[in-house]
Amino acid sequence: MGGEGGPRLELLADDDRPGGWLMLMDQVRQSYVDLRDPAYLDFEYIQGFADVVDALPAGPLSVTHIGGGACTFARYVAHVRPGSPQLVLEPDAEVTALTRARLPLPPGHRIRLIPHEGRAAVRTLRDGTADVVVVDAFADGRVPATLTTAEFFAEVARVLRPAGVVLANLPDGGRGGGRYVRRVTAAARTVLPKALLRADPAVFKERRFGNVVLAATRGELPVVPVAQAAARALLPQKVLAGDALDHFVGGAAPFTDADCALSPAPPDNLWRVG
Known part of the structure; x- marks a missing residue:
């Protein structure tokens, strides 16, 4: 699937997990969905998102996703937080079409897929309407520069409720990263x-390139349970918060709309299949 000159989309069945499907875009891993078990999360950074959401107060959550792919995380939220109203902003019509045709959403979901670019769509959302905003958007394998600036996060903060949380997938690392x-x-x-x-x-x-999960809020973050969950992961992860985060960030200048950049390009074949 994919138009002439456009990205090539493929779905690969997981021989080891009946119901498991891997979506590829130009042979790069884009999404993994288990239609039988939405709680199964194959990508480690998605598990990082889940560990934050799992530690938030019980009950449905209003979630806005900037970038949806095959709606892996929206399916997870619908499964563990039944009744959660969710908005998925996915500008790639072919991804959405393939998802609807081959990876149907679960019965009773409250997930709306909107074919709209994230930054522009966020400007149209009402104040204080989201408990969680998820930023997981890529163009040609890199996070758009417009989704990482102080001005963008100000729009996200406007949409979030007072204790709301933004979650972002940020690829970085490696030598000089x-x-x-x-x-x-x-x-x-x-x-x-x-x-x-x-x-x-x-x-x-x-020492290596990989996904970094950012969580940020005006309220309080569940740092301890998130760090405990990260330490228990199949491949243990580290959480930086408080003084450790201050030390890591140091005097880094915030990205702004006038001074921003795409995320670093991943090393060749890092997430490529075949």
């Missing part, structure tokens, strides 16, 4: 000062 995630974190903290980062310890040490 780390500057990007530091600047994004600094941008988020201009309006959402309580924050944490979760990643493979080797990513924080700039």
Whole structure:
């Protein structure tokens, strides 16, 4: 699937998990969905999102997703927080069409898929209407620069309720890496000062490239349970918060609309299949 000159979309069945499907875009892992078990999360950073959501107060959550892919995390929220109203902003019509045709959403879901680019769509949302905003959007394998600035996070903060949380997937690391995630974190903290980062310890040490999960809020974050869950992961993860996060971010300048950048390009074949 994919138009002439456009990205090639594929679905691969998981021989080891009946009901498991891997969505590829130009042979790069884009989403993993288990239609039989929405609680199964194959991508480690999605588990990082889940660990934060699991530690929030019980009950349905109003969640806005900027970038949806195959709606893996929206399915998870619908499963563990029944009745949660969710808005998925996915500008790639082919991804949405393939999801609707081959990866149907679960019965009774309250998930709306909107074919709209994230930053522009956020501007149209009403104040104080979201408990969680999830930023997991990529264009040509990199996070758009417009989704990482102080001005963008100010729009997100406007949409969030007072105790609301933003979750973001930030790829970084490797030799000479780390500057990007530091600047994004600094941008988020201009309006959402309580924050944490979760990643493979080797990513924080700039020894390898990988996904970093950012959580930020005006309220309080469940740092202890999130750190405990990260330590129990199949591949244990590290959480930075408080003084450790201050030390990591240092004097990094926040990204702004006038001074921003795409996320670093991943090493060749890091997330490629075949």
